Every structure is written in structure tokens, then in C-alpha cells.
Amino acid sequence: MGFSTYFSSRIDFLIRIKLTKFNQFKILIMSYIITSPCIGVCDTSCVDVCPVDCIHGPLKTDGSGSEVAELKEKEDGLKGLQLFIDPETCIVCGACLPECPVNAIYGSEDEVPEEERASIRKNYEFFGQTCPPEYM
Ligand code: SF4
């Protein structure tokens, strides 16, 4: 494996280490990820318990689910929509995970099952961030 190649390591399930092409280590914190079972549900239970207000959507990147109530009033208003966790802000506290009624939240990118891989990219891209290539 060359120096320009990413490699992942788990330390306490929270941190991955990236070796850059300049042979320097960069430490990235893992993020909780919301997956497809949230689509059409968006009940915002997770938003209510997040201590750093990093769960947003389904439309606004800073609205903390505030638009959900209005969307629910419309027929199919939440169709195809879900909330997302801002990977750069999540402090991996775990408070959101037990609150989800549809088990849509995973404790890190590595824990997201293969069939939900697209959800990892969606969480990053919703906030205009670049998904780590190993999860693309
Ligand atoms: S793990 Fe904690 S900080 Fe991250 S989204 Fe869930 S509640 Fe918020």
C-alpha cells in the first residue's frame, strides 16, 4: 500500500487515521450516520437530544428539522426526505441512537451496512462536505 493510499484504523471505534501523500498523519473523528429507514419518517426524536445541534434536514442544512411539521401537513410532504447528521460537528456522544424509532442511525461510517453505503455519502454531501473515498 503506497503512501498516497488511505488506510483505516479504529481506535476506540471513534477515530480513523489517514496517511497523507506527504507522509503525515491526519486524525479524523468518526461520525454517526442516518440511513434510509428515516426516509418519510423524519420524526426529529434524534434532533431533540443532540447536544451539539448537528442533525438537520430534511430541507435546510441548519433548520434542525424545523420544516418537518409543515411538510407533514401536506400529502406526501415527507416522501423521499430524511434528516442528516453533520459529520464534521457530530461529537459521537451516542444520545441520538436509542431515540430513533426505525433504527436508522448507525454509530460510525464503518458500522453502516453495505446496502446503506449511499447514506454515508448523502450525510456528507447534504452539508457540502466531501465523503471520505473509502465510503464512496
Ligand atoms: S452522536 Fe451525539 S452529537 Fe452525534 S448526532 Fe448523535 S446526538 Fe448528535
Ligand code: SF4
Ligand atoms: S429519530 Fe430516526 S427517524 Fe426520526 S429523524 Fe432521527 S433518524 Fe430520522
